[in-house]
Each structure stands twice: as structure tokens, then as C-alpha cells.
Amino acid sequence: MLDIKLIQNEFDSVCEKLRKKKVSEETIENLRLISLELKAQRAILEPLQAEQNASSKLFGVWAKEGKDINELKAKLSANKEKISTVSKQVKELEEKLSNLALSVPNLPDDDVPSGKDENDNIEIKKVLTPPIFDFTPKEHWEISENQIDFERGVKLSKSRFSVLKNKAAKLERALINYMLDFNAKRGFNEVCVPYIVNRETLTGTGQLPKFEDDLFKIEGEDLFLIPTAEVPVTNLFRDEIILENELPIMMTSYTACFRKEAGSAGRDTRGMIRQHQFDKVELVCITKPSESEKIFDKMVECASDLLSSLGLAHRHLMLCGGDLGFGAAKTIDLEVWFPGQNRYREISSISNTRDFQARRAKIRYKDGKKNKLVNTLNGSSLAVGRTMIAIMENYQKADGSFDVPEVLKSYM
RNA sequence: GGAUAGGUGGGUGAGUUGGCUGAAACCACAUCCCUGCUAAGGAUGCGUACUGGUAACGGUACCGAGGGUUCGAAUCCCUCCCUGUCCGCCA
Structure with missing residues (x-):
């Protein structure tokens, strides 16, 4: 498997090297886009999870102190829905990414001669x-x-x-x-x-x-x-x-x-x-x-x-x-x-x-x-x-x- | 294949009446101090991956794997995989 970061940061040189191995640029571009999309979705998901974690902790404290927790519970339930939607997307992207990434061949070394067969x-x-x-x-x-x-x-x-x-x-x-x-x-x-x-x-x-x-x-x-x-x-x-x-x-x-x-x-x-x-x-x-x-x-x-x-x-x-x-x-x-x-x-x-x-x-x-x-x-x-x-x-x-x-x- | 007990960080091993445990303790490891000899003692640090930030320091996920219940799960439920033990079988 290739380093996804390498694909993100040095896209052109990766494509250039993979051309030696007869891999199309589209495949790599696809990989790059999915990884970027995944990153973006994670950036949405993680703050939601952070909020959920923090509020759930509060929930426990409040319940112990005998405070009213109904409002908090409603908020958490709503947030839970959001999380489940986004995390579904994240999971799909992860699967796509790994399937694709596992099917891309290794980069040839620089001293490997180019050639067809x-x-x-x-x-x-x-x-x-x-x-x-x-x-x-x-x-x-x-x-x-x-x-x-x-x-x-x-x-x-x-x-x-x-x-x-x-x-x-x-x-x-x-x-x-x-x-x-x-x-x-x-x-x-x-x-x-x-x-x-x-x-x-x-x-x-x-x-x-x-x-x-x-x-x-x-x-x-x-x-x-x-x-x-x-x-x-x-x-x-x-x-x-x-x-x-x-x-x-x-x-x-x-x-x-x-x-x-x-x-x-x-x-x-x-x-x-x-x-x-x-x-x-x-x-x-x-x-x-x-x-x-x-x-x-x-x-x-x-x-x-x-x-x-x-x-x-x-x-x-x-x-x-x-x-x-x-x-x-x-x-x-x-x-x-x-x-x-x-x-x-x-x-x-x-x-x-x-x-x-x-x-x-x-x-x-x-x-x-x-x-x-x-x-x-x-x-x-x-x-x-x-x-x-x-x-x-x-x-x-x-x-x-x-x-x-x-x-x-x-x-x- | 049947019965039964389990699967927690590099290792051993706590934690299973759900919340203050990403995880005690010990060992190993790293750095430092003390000491001075083939030892001992003390201090501190120490999981992995992704992610925000110049940094300090944060966030998310992961306690065999995958689902589920819940505001919240290492802890409850389901499926699967694996290991130990007893039985069966067998080179």
C-alpha cells in the first residue's frame, strides 16, 4: 500500500512513477480525492463526537446531583442522529479508500528502467x-x-x-x-x-x-x-x-x-x-x-x-x-x-x-x-x-x- | 466436533452492579540523580493510528473482530475468530 500522504503531497511525482507501472492518473486522482473527502468528513464528525462525549459526562454528573436532565437528554439524542449520519458516510469512504488503496501497485525505484514488458x-x-x-x-x-x-x-x-x-x-x-x-x-x-x-x-x-x-x-x-x-x-x-x-x-x-x-x-x-x-x-x-x-x-x-x-x-x-x-x-x-x-x-x-x-x-x-x-x-x-x-x-x-x-x- | 474458562498497552495483570479508567500495579525500556563495582536505591518519562496547532498543548478512534442497546460500554446483548482445559478423534 502506498502512503496516502505521499499521494496528497507529491501527487505529480507519484503519478509519474506509477506511469512506469502502467497505472492511470485517474486512479491516483481518485484516491487523492477520496482521501481528501474522508478528511473533510472526519473534520465534521470529530467535533460532534467531542461534544457528545463531553455532554454525556455532564449527564452523569447532573444525574448524580439530582439536576434536571431532560433538556440535556433531548440535545444529546438529536446530536446522536447527526453523528450516526456522518459516521455512516465516513465508514463508506474509509471502505472505498482502503479497497482502492490496496489495489494500487508499489512505486518503482528511481533506477528502474521504464519499459512495457x-x-x-x-x-x-x-x-x-x-x-x-x-x-x-x-x-x-x-x-x-x-x-x-x-x-x-x-x-x-x-x-x-x-x-x-x-x-x-x-x-x-x-x-x-x-x-x-x-x-x-x-x-x-x-x-x-x-x-x-x-x-x-x-x-x-x-x-x-x-x-x-x-x-x-x-x-x-x-x-x-x-x-x-x-x-x-x-x-x-x-x-x-x-x-x-x-x-x-x-x-x-x-x-x-x-x-x-x-x-x-x-x-x-x-x-x-x-x-x-x-x-x-x-x-x-x-x-x-x-x-x-x-x-x-x-x-x-x-x-x-x-x-x-x-x-x-x-x-x-x-x-x-x-x-x-x-x-x-x-x-x-x-x-x-x-x-x-x-x-x-x-x-x-x-x-x-x-x-x-x-x-x-x-x-x-x-x-x-x-x-x-x-x-x-x-x-x-x-x-x-x-x-x-x-x-x-x-x-x-x-x-x-x-x-x-x-x-x-x-x-x- | 462436544463441554467449559478466557481474550485488556512491549510483557505479566487489575478493572465486568455501565459514567471520575485510554485504562491501576508490577516488569521491561529511556533519561537523570545517588553510589563506586560486576549489585542496590531514588526521580521522571513511556500504547497505536489519524487529526488541530510554529510550539506548549488539544481532539477523535481503538481494551480479539464486527454488529446492537444506551445520553454514555473494556464493562450489557448478538454473531464470528482465537487461546487454555476436559472429552472425542488422529499422524
Whole structure:
């Protein structure tokens, strides 16, 4: 959620920044007007309430002293009517404002390039060089016949579900453990969290109210399957005030993730690039605003080094404004090389949401005497399924089998 | 799921015959004083959000959430959520 005061005081610059994210000026203007109207109505309501409070106190005193209270009572009753009318309006405005405010995306950082979509993202650097094969490399579903069972995944559930077997099943587990250990060495503390969360939690990180269609909902309950560990892990501190010396809080968590992929019909239908259920090891950090840039770099470095340690060639992309997610002020994607597809594909996405989630989730820290909003950051390190198929493709051999990176061997 | 007791500020915990309690007390925390050693004592301050004011200092809302009764509710009523305990069930 954006700071309403910022919208009131720096309207033009907010609009300018949100243009990068393809948000219309009307929306922001609307937000501004409603907030002003709300303020005006409150200014009417509060003196009425003050008067009511004061007179009611008098009422008690007079009644005790045996004075005549009929006149006072009549006055109070009339005032009560007025209050109820105005407060109804205030309540309506509040609801309007919060609905609207919760649906406006975060402002991009100043150094985020403008651009329309993924084609305008900027490559920052490449790490490692893609392997060269003396045969035509295959796609992962061609090398994995005994490893990934797509048909039975569909039988058990529906399309975009799969079953891992044999070496793939072991590799999946090895990767999760390896990643968690790797992150722990970089100072991230492991947490294990629920996969089913409530509406407040999803509102805190920004998935709700706008993106309910992307989530699997538990029937008959106001509960949802998590689309990423970012949701429960960040919300660990919802409605809390953190002591300054406890910051930064750096966490890593393995969870399964569940996404409806509502908007991606027809995309990546083959293979296990895009599944309804996938494993991911996530990094989540909570920091003081002054430190979040530094921590962000640390997270990118951690995920990138993790890929390097697995011998996987990859590149860093700075997302342009148009491709930035709802809550992100700045995002760097890591894309790994897939020889079979002959291209880089996203395997990690690291975002700084600044105080966007913190304001929604009321995560604050004590800065001396004052409570201030923290910054929250999240990033994958890494998407496990995609890492696995990247290994299959990059370590494939002419006979259709594949090797496993050296660092994983003790985990298998 | 059934029965029962509860949900109060950073923590513990008073307050439930409605009004002088936005909330005692204690702890924690901050500053200062005293003292002089790995301790103790004393003073003061200390909820959150919005809002008026240069400031001093005010106003409004919030005692799990949402409704209701009332001139007035942390205190009464209703619904929901959560926690403890006993029972049932279960990895």
C-alpha cells in the first residue's frame, strides 16, 4: 500500500512513477480525492463526537446531583442522529479508500528502467558460459522419461501436475537440502511455515484483494494455499514492532508453492517449467530502510552464487517498470541457461518491496522512540523444479542420461 | 466436533452492579540523580493510528473482530475468530 500522504503531497511525482507501472492518473486522482473527502468528513464528525462525549459526562454528573436532565437528554439524542449520519458516510469512504488503496501497485525505484514488458528488461551481466555439446541437446522431457511422470501427474490431479521418480525424486530432495544449507552459511535462518494461510496474511504481502483468481482456495474456509513462502514468512512479523537491534532479520524457507496460473493458459504447457505445484526455497529479509539496498545485493549474490556452485550458466536481468510485480519497487531476475530450449529462462526473482508490504502488514521497528515501517525483501533461491530440469539439460549426455553437479553428490 | 474458562498497552495483570479508567500495579525500556563495582536505591518519562496547532498543548478512534442497546460500554446483548482445559478423534 502506498502512503496516502505521499499521494496528497507529491501527487505529480507519484503519478509519474506509477506511469512506469502502467497505472492511470485517474486512479491516483481518485484516491487523492477520496482521501481528501474522508478528511473533510472526519473534520465534521470529530467535533460532534467531542461534544457528545463531553455532554454525556455532564449527564452523569447532573444525574448524580439530582439536576434536571431532560433538556440535556433531548440535545444529546438529536446530536446522536447527526453523528450516526456522518459516521455512516465516513465508514463508506474509509471502505472505498482502503479497497482502492490496496489495489494500487508499489512505486518503482528511481533506477528502474521504464519499459512495457519483459522485452524491455535490461541484462546486467552474464555468469559462466553455457556448455557446448557435441550432439544436439535435448529438452528435459526428452531426457527424463524414467524420471518425471507427466501422465500420472495428470491422472492424479490434472494438467500441470507431475510425479518425480527415481533419480529425479532424489535430486529434488537433494537440491532442497543443499539450497537450505547454502543459504544458512550466508546467514539466513531456516524457518518452516504453514502452506495454508488466511486472508489477512495474503493481504499483508499483496496477493489479496487483487489476485484472488491466482490462488487455490480451501472450500468452505477463508483459507488459501500459499503461492510462495514469501507470504507466510514475511507475515511472521505482521502487526509486530521489532527491536532495532534485531534487524536485519534474514530467513530462508523451503515450501511447496501452489498457483492457478490463471493468466498463462497455453504457456509452457509441456514439461515442468510451469506447474500448479512446485517446490521453492525462498529468502525473506526484514530490514531498516537504510539497509535494504545492501541486503538486496546480498540476496542477489546468494542466489547467483548458488547457481554458480551448481555449475549453471545464468544472467542477471533488471526488470523494467512494466514487468515489475505488484508489490515490487525493484526486481532482479536470474535466468538460467537451458540448452534444450537454447535460451535463458527465469529461475529466481529477487524483489525489494521497500515499505509497501510493511505498511499493509504493519511491520514496524523501534527507531529510538518512534515506530517506523521496515523494508521487506524476498527472493527465490531457488525454484527447485526448474533447477532440477536445468541440471538435467546442462549435464545431459549423448546417451540420454545425465550427471549431477559435484556439490550435490553427498546429498543424493 | 462436544463441554467449559478466557481474550485488556512491549510483557505479566487489575478493572465486568455501565459514567471520575485510554485504562491501576508490577516488569521491561529511556533519561537523570545517588553510589563506586560486576549489585542496590531514588526521580521522571513511556500504547497505536489519524487529526488541530510554529510550539506548549488539544481532539477523535481503538481494551480479539464486527454488529446492537444506551445520553454514555473494556464493562450489557448478538454473531464470528482465537487461546487454555476436559472429552472425542488422529499422524
